[in-house]
Amino acid sequence: MPESLVNEGSLMRDALLRNLAEMNQFEIVTLHDDRLQPPVLAAHSLAVAPGQFNHVFTEALASVELVWLIAPETNGVLLELSELCYASHDKGALFLGCGFDSTLIGTSKTLCFEALQEAKIHTLPVYAGEDLVAGKHEQLNTENISVWVAKPEDGAGCEGIELFDSIDDLTHWIKQDERYLTYLAQPYQAGVAASFCMLCRNGKAWLLSCNEQHITRESNHFSLSGITINGMSAYWQRFETIARKIAKMLPDALGYVGVDVIVDTAHGDKIYVIEINPRLTTSYVGLEQAIDYNPAKLIMDCVLNDKFSMPNLARKQVVIPL
Known part of the structure; x- marks a missing residue:
């Protein structure tokens, strides 16, 4: 688990739990990765083994009235869990979050x-990793951009972001391990x-x-x-x-x-x-x-x-x- 995402996710979760506890209106149930300590402010916290989250989460949705996600975009996690929440709406669990298009x-x-x-x-222009591999980097060489950033297409926070001093260095890196399938490039601003x-x-x-x-x-x-x-x-x-x-x-x-x-x-x-x-x-x-x-x-x-x-x-x- 990326240390920065675990730290920031835990801080968000605990702040939200404090705020919900102050309202004194809810019985709070959370899920936590079994490699981490459960939050102290939840009435119940279900420990989840790696690979079992979606199953446990779907079962928990059936027994609650409201659901609030704290999840990163990385690897489509936020979108996947949001879709599970949309699907549970007919069963009574109201999702306190954005709709599908926004997500x-x-x-x-x-x-x-x-x-x-x-x-x-x-905003800043985006160049697909596949385009760079296919030869677009030669065209971008002429645009007088001295520093480039490579980012995961669905990353969160600073995780996975790399900086390069030339489009050639970026293209060489993005070709390795088929990174071009999941990464994009932007000029550094x-x-x-x-x-x-x-x-x-x-x-x-x-x-x-x-x-x-x-x-x-x-x-x-x-x-x-x-x-x-x-x-x-x-x-x-x-x-x-x-x-x-x-x-x-x-x-x-x-x-x-x-x-x-x-x-x-x-x-x-x-x-x-x-x-x-x-x-x-x-x-x-x-x-x-x-x-x-x-x-x-x-x-x-x-x-x-x-x-x-x-x-x-x-x-x-x-x-x-x-």
Whole structure:
């Protein structure tokens, strides 16, 4: 299990459990990998052996009223579990998450790029690994891009991201072990790594926080060392405009959505949308302290209430070390 994903996933889960416990309305059941300790805040936690998760999860869905996922896009996990939740809806388990289209687009970096382009939202071009192997790298050699990034098509966080100083180095790497089947390439964009958290419902968006991501580079890898919630509040209005465009682009986005961006401070603060995460993100961990409101209650109200309206929220800065 990737250490960074285990750490961030556990932090998100425990923050969500604290918020749900504060509401004092639910009996909480969780599932945990049997290589990890069960969470202390759940009334029941089912230990799951590797390879058995979907089976145990499907059985658990039959006995609950509401289901909330914390899962990465990696290897299609988020999409697969979301589909199990959609299928269980007729049996009474209501999924507190995004619809199929939003989840699919958020899971696929290629589909996300295409959707953002069509919605006229600034993003970075995407080149399929297969195209590079087929000879497109020679054409890209002429585009004067000095640094390239390789990413898994359905990766999460900084996992699996590699940096290269030339398109030739990237192409050589992506040819090995048939990586071109699951990886894509993008030009590296310098700037401030940032994100925002928002609520979505029926094509509408409400901004929750504007965050700075503290990403460190070690050799040709990246790692997330922390997040400052509302560290990018100066960009609130611009992030809110982007949030509303994304909500219109993804009408079945529901509840919490996190969006990763890069702010190019060297060229007029141009904002590039990098990823859309149709799920809880690590920023959730500091959200209650930042907005002075229980975010689980807020998200559930957004999902369950046809007449949802956003209360007045604080915009405090909160640092989450990772």
